[in-house]
Amino acid sequence: MKPELNEQALLEGLAENNSKAIEIIYKENFNIIQSYILNNNGSYDDARDIFQEAMIALYEKAQTESFVLTCKINTYIYSVCKRLWLKKLQQIGRYNNPLESYEETIQVEEDLEIHEKRNLDFSMMERALSSLGEPCRGLIENFYIKKVSMQDIAKQYGYTNADNAKTQKYKCLMRLKKLFFAQYNIGE
Amino acid sequence: MMDDIQLIQTIERYLEGKMQPEEKAFFEQQRKTVPEIDQMVVEHNMFTHQMEDFAANQRLKYKLHDVHNKLLVEGVITESENINTKAKLVHLWNRYRKVTAIAAVVGGAMALIISGMISYFAPTNKQAIQQLGQEVEKLKQGQRYQGNKINEVVSKMPKDAEVRGGGTGFLIDGKGYIVTNAHVLKGAFFANVYNDGKEYKTKIVFIDNDKDLAVLKIDDKDYTPIKSLPYGIAKHGIELGEEIFTLGYPRNEIVYNVGYLSAKTGYGGDTLSCQIQMSANPGNSGGPLLNKHGEVVGVISTKERQADGVTFAITSKYIFRLIDDIKKLDTSYQRIKLPAYSSIKSADRVNQIKQIEDCVFLIKAYN
The missing domain is CATH 1.10.10 (Arc Repressor Mutant, subunit A)
Structure with missing residues (x-):
């Protein structure tokens, strides 16, 4: 599915750290992610953390020059959140038959690998600063x-x-x- | 050192393209001939990019945080327990998962069953109980629940309740918000408070184990809110040697105690707390530490085992931080207002105590 025109504009806004664009994407996507995580052994805090992590991943993707999103924003965010959350559940050993969802998802493994690498760099900077x-x-x-x-x-x-x-x-x-x-x- | 700084400044100007052509040509020549300079340029360039990315990441995080809070206030998204009763139990479960052992949760589930059974015979609560029974089942099934208000569960203290601990707490807002130590509530699901022979049910609002502070809210129709508290909560610290006093419940009756500030930091130099010379007993935990003007300057927390009379208190500025944190997490607590002024400044001690004691509660935490 090709992104619509206004979706492209939203992504450009996000890449520029534009508050309005962030707010619109937030509004349209947060609640569904929150209910997914709450229904899957998560808390409100988890929902916020995971969602914001996905927003950051989307931001990083939107910043790359060759960037083209091949699906809708909500599909992308949903896919990233799901991936991040299942991984977290596995880490804390609570990964027992997570809810199956029927939402469309796409492969995001590669993007998340890049994202994790960046997080590693950031944590080094954070440590150096502290x-x-x-x-x-x-x-x-x-x-x-x-x-x-x-x-x-x-x-x-x-x-x-x-x-x-x-x-x-x-x-x-x-x-x-x-x-x-x-x-x-x-x-x- | 000075040379290094000049060199970095030069490299920055070069990387930012701020050099005049001749200077640039000269610098590039230098780069070619002195490998150390070349290395520094590469390194600095890489580092600046890392910093910029890091800065952008931080700014985005701040912005996401702001947007989140804005949407919470606007009600577009919600984390409030009152609006979304379905998620309440999930929320509580998660909150407790952080502060109690799994064993305590099992105990809690038992308490739910027991309290459910007890109230089963109370006709008014019949509907709530049945829903509750479901809750317990779902808790066992792996926390995939559709919740109902847990307040209805709390409404009776189960006869077989296992008291996990207790201490002292005091009002920080006349609407019924009480501050105490986190460790007073350790391992407990519920807490009731007592003052002047009356018992009130409470709701656990927030537990911060790092600060060792917790907030309860009296949730009981028998409670009459107090319009204004006699004491204020001090934003400033206290001075060495300053006289302080406390009221607390080392036994079932309120006990007055007096001492002085002996060190500005707590055990092992902990800056969160201060050290006071005063004999305190376990039940004093969570009690207010007041100065002679009747201002709350801290919360009694621990004492040193080896030394008699050495007690530690968490300084009052952390109460402010705690309330800020709560407001950030949950906008339904926006209305908490900490008292700023003490109205008993000029009263003598006996009269100060008379007014303060109404605001200091015995806490019993149970499952």
């Missing part, structure tokens, strides 16, 4: 993740001027790099 300590972590997060300007960061942390804060930020960045690559080498 062993960085304050105020380094805050400086880096404010500048690179929250995109706060150097002036505001200097004010917030009480540096006398933006240049000093910037020097500090570079020092932190170098430490972070070290921490990150150290894991990378072990991980490889």
Whole structure:
């Protein structure tokens, strides 16, 4: 099934982190995923986690240049959620005859492999950041993740001027790099 | 160090394409001749991409979180137990799965059966009981249930109830919200609270084992909400040597105790809690720790086994965090409002206690 035109627009919106697009996809898909997970030994928290994970996977897919979704958004999300949830059930040893569903699903194994690889990278960054300590972590997060300007960061942390804060930020960045690559080498 | 920083700055400018042509040509020449610089450029490029991806991932997560909460508030999606009674039992099951052993659940199922049998003979509850019986069956079948309100199950304390533990709790909102320690409720499915000879049924709202805090809500028609609580809950910490007091139920009667803050951190430097010099007994767990103005500054939690009189309390700012967490998880608790001001600041201790004791409850947790 080919995606419809507005579906393509939604995906482009998602790739740009557009709130409206995210909200529409969320609205149209969350409830069905929630009831699938609640009826399959899951909790509300599980439903939210799994659904958001699928949204992230879809986002990553939408970002690749060669991206074409060969099915409808809801089929894709449903397939990913189902795959993720069954895997989780297996991990916690509660995989006994899960509910069969009659919804259409597609193969998502390859996408999820890529997604998991990325999650691994992110967790390395997360670990590096958390062993960085304050105020380094805050400086880096404010500048690179929250995109706060150097002036505001200097004010917030009480540096006398933006240049000093910037020097500090570079020092932190170098430490972070070290921490990150150290894991990378072990991980490889 | 300074040179390294300059080098990174240069590499960044190069990667961002901010160099003038001559500078760029010079830098590229450098890259070719000095392999270390070349290596640094590659490394930095890779790292910046990783950071950018990570940042984008974080921003998306925040956004998903916001959208989720927005849709919850708008009622487009729902996680509320009150609206979706079907899912309630599932929700409770999952909540308890996290905090109790499987054995406790089996015990709980037994309690459900027992309470079902007892109320079976009470005509008013007949319908609820039958639905309940189904619930228990389904619980056994592997938790694939269609639920009904569990409140109706709680409505009678079973005669054969096995009391799992107890302690003290105190109101944080006159509507009937009580804070206590998570360990007071350990292994229990239900909890009743007592004050001045009266018994009230409660609903367990939230258990946070990390903070060792839990919230109950009095769910009983005999309870009259209190318009305003005498004490406020302090956002600030306490100072060393500051005098503090508590009310609690180390036995079935309320007991007053006094002490002082001896250290700003708890056992082994734990920053969640503080250390107080005061003799406390097991039933004191969950009791309010108050300063001389009658402000709640903490929740009594544990004591050191080896040393007498060394007691630990969770500082009150974690009550605020706990309530924030609850509100995030479930919008039906948006109306919880923590008291900010103490109205007994200038009262003498005897009168302070008189007013506070109405808000401090004995808790019995049972299955």
